[in-house]
Amino acid sequence: MKSWSERPEEVANLLNPAFCGEIIRRCIRKYYENTEVPFQYSLIFLILPIVLHRGTREKIQSSTRKQMHVWIQENQKVRIGFAARAKNLVPVTKETLAFLMQLKAIHINKDGSIKITKYKKTNLASHNDGEIADILKKAETIGKWFANAGTTSTIYTMWGVKP
Structure with missing residues (x-):
């Protein structure tokens, strides 16, 4: 990773560990609201490339009742370039994980599962609308x-990538 002073301002703002950490924590929190199956470490690397890519994000309906595999079948174009995006965001995801672990906002168990922990966070009420x-x-x-999608390897296969 480039040092912060070498990163373009837009990249530094969008891909900063605090913002990416909140994205990851919200994803994991919602995951645990819907299952008791442990959230596996390797799934972390799919979150940012899906959510931060505008073209993919705009196709996702927040209120959808569709399962992910059905949605992907209906939106095959979201898989185009996904592997490259995922690979490019690995360093950002790792930096974010280090940040979250330093704050004790997540915990990685010996079996590779991830738990989120309670921590004091800034109120994001000013971001109730917009991007x-x-x-x-x-x-x-x-x-x-x-x-609700099955195993980690099944999810990776749906997105056309390998862990």
């Missing part, structure tokens, strides 16, 4: 989809 609110809402939709 930030949309990103956070879609992260929750992804968490629900992951909870």
Whole structure:
């Protein structure tokens, strides 16, 4: 990863660990609201490439009752370029994980499962609408989809990538 001073301002703002961490935490929280199956470490690397990609995010309906595999079948174009996006966001995801672990906002168990922990966070009430609110809402939709989609390898296969 480039140092913060070397990153373009737009990239530094969008991909900062605090914002990406909130996206990941919301996804995991919604996941656990829908299942008791442990959230696996490798699923973390799919969240940001799905949610931060505008073209994909805009196709996701927050109120949808569709399962992820049905939605992907109806929106095959979202898989175009997904592998490259996922690969490019691995360093950002790792940086975000380190940030969340430093804050003790998540805990990675020995079996590779992830738990979120309670922590004091800033009130995001000023972001109840607009793009930030949309990103956070879609992260929750992804968490629900992951909870109901089957195994980690099944989810990776749906997106056309390998862990």
